[in-house]
Amino acid sequence: MSRPTTADLTAPRSLLGRPRRRRLWRAIPKAWRTPLGVAAGLIALGWLVIALIGPAIVPHDPLAQDLPRFQAPSRAAWLGTDELGRDVFSRVLAGARVTILLSLLLVLMSMLVGSLLGVVAGFFGRWVDEVIMRLTDLVMAFPTVILAMVTAAALGASLFNAVLAALVVSWPSYARVVRSMVLSLRSSEFVASGRLLGFSPAHSMRVDILPNVAGPTLVMASLDIGTAALLLSGLSFLGLGAKPPMPEWGSMVATAVQNFDRWWLGLFPGLAILTVVMAFNFLGDALRDHLDPGAERA
Amino acid sequence: MSDQPLLSAHDVVVEYPGTPPVRAVDGVSFDLWPGEVVGLVGESGCGKSTMARVLTGLIKPRSGQVLLRGRPLPPLGLGGRSPEWTGVQMVFQDPGSSLNPRRRVGAQIADGIATARLRQAYQRRHRAEAADADQSADVQRAPATPERWLERIGLTARDADRFPRHFSGGQRQRIAAARALAARPTVLIADEPISALDASTQAKVAHLMCSMASDLGASLLLISHDLSIVRLVADRLIVMYQGHVVERGQTEQVWSDPLHPYTKALLGAIPAPDGAGRLPEAAGPDVAYPLEEAVRPD
Numbered sequence: 001m002s003r004p005t006t007a008d009l010t011a012p013r014s015l016l017g018r019p020r021r022r023r024l025w026r027a028i029p030k031a032w033r034t035p036l037g038v039a040a041g042l043i044a045l046g047w048l049v050i051a052l053i054g055p056a057i058v059p060h061d062p063l064a065q066d067l068p069r070f071q072a073p074s075r076a077a078w079l080g081t082d083e084l085g086r087d088v089f090s091r092v093l094a095g096a097r098v099t100i101l102l103s104l105l106l107v108l109m110s111m112l113v114g115s116l117l118g119v120v121a122g123f124f125g126r127w128v129d130e131v132i133m134r135l136t137d138l139v140m141a142f143p144t145v146i147l148a149m150v151t152a153a154a155l156g157a158s159l160f161n162a163v164l165a166a167l168v169v170s171w172p173s174y175a176r177v178v179r180s181m182v183l184s185l186r187s188s189e190f191v192a193s194g195r196l197l198g199f200s201p202a203h204s205m206r207v208d209i210l211p212n213v214a215g216p217t218l219v220m221a222s223l224d225i226g227t228a229a230l231l232l233s234g235l236s237f238l239g240l241g242a243k244p245p246m247p248e249w250g251s252m253v254a255t256a257v258q259n260f261d262r263w264w265l266g267l268f269p270g271l272a273i274l275t276v277v278m279a280f281n282f283l284g285d286a287l288r289d290h291l292d293p294g295a296e297r298a
Numbered sequence: 299m300s301d302q303p304l305l306s307a308h309d310v311v312v313e314y315p316g317t318p319p320v321r322a323v324d325g326v327s328f329d330l331w332p333g334e335v336v337g338l339v340g341e342s343g344c345g346k347s348t349m350a351r352v353l354t355g356l357i358k359p360r361s362g363q364v365l366l367r368g369r370p371l372p373p374l375g376l377g378g379r380s381p382e383w384t385g386v387q388m389v390f391q392d393p394g395s396s397l398n399p400r401r402r403v404g405a406q407i408a409d410g411i412a413t414a415r416l417r418q419a420y421q422r423r424h425r426a427e428a429a430d431a432d433q434s435a436d437v438q439r440a441p442a443t444p445e446r447w448l449e450r451i452g453l454t455a456r457d458a459d460r461f462p463r464h465f466s467g468g469q470r471q472r473i474a475a476a477r478a479l480a481a482r483p484t485v486l487i488a489d490e491p492i493s494a495l496d497a498s499t500q501a502k503v504a505h506l507m508c509s510m511a512s513d514l515g516a517s518l519l520l521i522s523h524d525l526s527i528v529r530l531v532a533d534r535l536i537v538m539y540q541g542h543v544v545e546r547g548q549t550e551q552v553w554s555d556p557l558h559p560y561t562k563a564l565l566g567a568i569p570a571p572d573g574a575g576r577l578p579e580a581a582g583p584d585v586a587y588p589l590e591e592a593v594r595p596d
Contacts, residue, residue, distance in 0.1 A: 124376065189390035190398045190406075192356055193474070196387055197413040197481055200378035211400040 029290050040282030047276055050093055051100040060087035062094040062247045073264050080264035082255060084245075091247040092268050098248045100276060102159065103228040106166050110228075111221045113167065114174025115213070121175065122182025123205060133179070136172035144169045148231060152240040159248075162241035166231050170224070177220060181213045215291040223284030226277035233273050249273050302368055303329035304517050305353060305386070305485050310362035312348050322348040324541035324589075325362070330485060335508055335518045337532030337549065339525050339564065345541040346521045347391070350489040353519070354388045355379075366485070381420035384413050387483035389475050389507070391490040393467035396474040403465070403473050404458025407444035410480025417482070447476045451506060468499035475507050479514055486511050487519045492527060500524070504531050526568050529553050537561050542589045557592035 025033065050057070059078075060067070064086065071081040079088040121132040139147065151165035185191055191208045199207065235241040236250030244251065249269040256266025312323040323345040330336055340346050351357040353364055358373035365371065371383060387410075390396045397406055441447045445455035451472040453465075462470055471491050478486055488507060492500040504520070508531045511518040522528045528535065528549075535552045537545040537560065545558040556562045563585070 189392060189395045193388065193390070193396065193477065194398075194409065195374055195379060196354055196356075196384065197409050197477075198379045198381055198384045198416065199409075201376055203378070207401070208398050212398070 034286065036282045037286035040279045040286065043275055043279035044283050047096055047100055047279065051096040054093045054097050058087075058090035058093050060090040062086060062090040063245050070259070070262050072262075079268045080262070082252075082265055083259060086245075088252075088264060088268055091252060092249070092272050094247040095249045095252065095269065095272065096276075098159065098242060098246065099229050099233060099250075099273070102163055102232055103225050103276075106163050106170065106228045106232065107221050107224050109163075109167050110170040110224070111174055111217060114171035115178045115217055117171070118175040118178025119182055119205065119209070119213070122179040123186060123201065123209070125183075129179070132175060136175050139169060139172045142169075145231070145234060148235060149238060149240060152235055157240050157243065159236075159242050159246070162232055162235040165235065165240075166228065170228065170231075173224075174217065174220065178213055178217060181216060182209055185209050185212055219284060219288040219291055222287050223281060225280040225284070229273065229276050229280070303365075304332045304367060305330040305371075305519075306365045307349070307353060308363050308365065310349070310352055310359045310364065312345070312352060312357060313360045322541055323352065323359070326538070326541070326543050327362075328536055328543060328546065330517050330519055332484070332517055333512070333515060334533045335511070335520060335531055337525075337528035337535045338519060338521045338538060339523065339528055339535060340538035341523060341564070344538045346523075346538055347489050349538070350388065350487050350519070350521055353485075353487055354386050355383070356388075381413070381417040382424075384417050384481055385484040387478035387481050387486050389471070389478050389486065389488040389491045391493060393470040393474070393494055397462040397470055397477075399462050402459055402461060403448070404444040407447050407458070407473065407477050407480050410477045411442070411444065411447075413481040441480070444480075447480055448473075450510070451476050468495050468503055471495065471503050472506060475503075475510065479510050479516065482514060483516050485517050485519065487521070489521045490523070491520075493522060493524065500527055501530065504528075525553075525564060537564065539587060540589060543591055544587070544589065545592045545594075547594050551594065557594060558587070560587040561592075563587070 028038070065084045067077055067081045067085045067087060069081060069083055069085045071077050071085075073080045077087050077089065079092060082088055082091070117132050121129040142150075148162075148165045148169045151168050152162050155161035155164060185208070191204060194204050194208050232241060233248070233250030233253070236248045237254045239251070239254065242248030242251050249272050252269035253266050253273075256262070256269070259265055306327075306329040308327050310323055310326045311321065313319040313321050326345070326349060328336075338346050338349065348357065352359050353371075355364070355371050355374045363370050366383065366386060371386065397403065441450050444458045448455060448457050453469065453472070457465075462473070465473065471494075475486075475488070475491065486507075491507065492503050495503060504527050507520075508518060520528055520532060525535075532549050535545075535547060535549050536543055537552070537558065539558075539560045545552060545556065545561045552561060553565070556565055
């Protein structure tokens, strides 16, 4: 009789599903295998799903004013109702679409605009660099929220203008970071080797520079999603973003401020903002650890 | 040997901005003949690396010129380098940054092979001078794929799919040399390619680089502060001190009968493993040597 192999010994355990679970665990990249990374991933994924299918799963129409006003959380209205008799739970779920999708769009746009200008400034240098960098100095000289408020107020209160205002204040940080990375990469030895091999500037940029810039920029973007959500909600809170009756977390908190004794009005949209911001921040941290070239990879 | 030097520097002066400007290279002239290995030696900061960058066109000299086969080598600007000039290649000092960390080494060596093909096509189109055409015919036996190149430098074909971080410093320098030589250069400039490696790897890498260069018929300018290694591989030596050439000659001549006091000090600073426990004579920073070249009577 042959000796039992390791596979034989572990076979009964597979019936309990443990190795399978371990395989699933190992499928997660090492840097993400932290409690915070996993929790953040699950929360962010949950909110993304809600943002995508929210209107299909809301128990009530988020705009319908057919419930009793100022009803505390109960079995009929899980998170209570607001000053017009609308279901807070449905409004929080529907608000995810506005805040999360617009935050993602905002971050994507600032990353594209900022990175493009940063690459151009870093690669071509001289007066091109001077012009772009002085422009970033100009924007960065103002406090972010104040400048976004001024821009949104000047453009007129609407969600589109709020995103535009947020874009105006958020691209310079990408431009600066990408420019500094391109500057240091441009003088690095492998880029010089490529140039000596006859790489054109565009080829050098595509092959040697952009792949080395992409990782840190993506990390920055993922860390920025939370900030973007906060900025957009902030603008709506000030009445410069979403207009009533659109369900939006910032404007829901603003309503709650008028009715301070009805705690459920502000608590739940506030918690929604908090969980989204924290989840995307932790996700950004995990992504940074994952993409860090210095980190040891299994 | 042909009657025209392959690469020659004429009265090259390089200044770095500052108050006052730092003159890193001050009127250096020398020739590199086809097929020879020349060692450029001197202490740190004497202008060796600056000279290497001038010879490849990475730095534009303040005055003087670099000629490749009698034609001025254009400095590398923002545009790409024409295939006409890709016959000058360089291997850099730092094994950590001489390869793109985000590309597989096979793809990076393939860049060199593509450069060689482009130059051959260019030469066929433009009916390049006979010497260059001969050289191309001579190097038909060069490895034709990245896998063959990796085998030539002592790695395996499977390593082509790996990233630079999977290799040691010595292996990375060999890969960087393979990449430069895959472009089938007529001149390879190696700027301290072995100084970041441990003692046992240094000689191995230096020998491999020299044998590959000679197999391909390329001239090699080996820049180093380590005279004991350069002595083993170079046909001729050029000694630089404070931006000037202070001595030149056949390697054995300079080694056994140095003329310039600085060369004598440089040779005296080589530690002797004779068990006597003597420290090498070190030239103090306050010692000033004459900057005039010691000319050897023929």
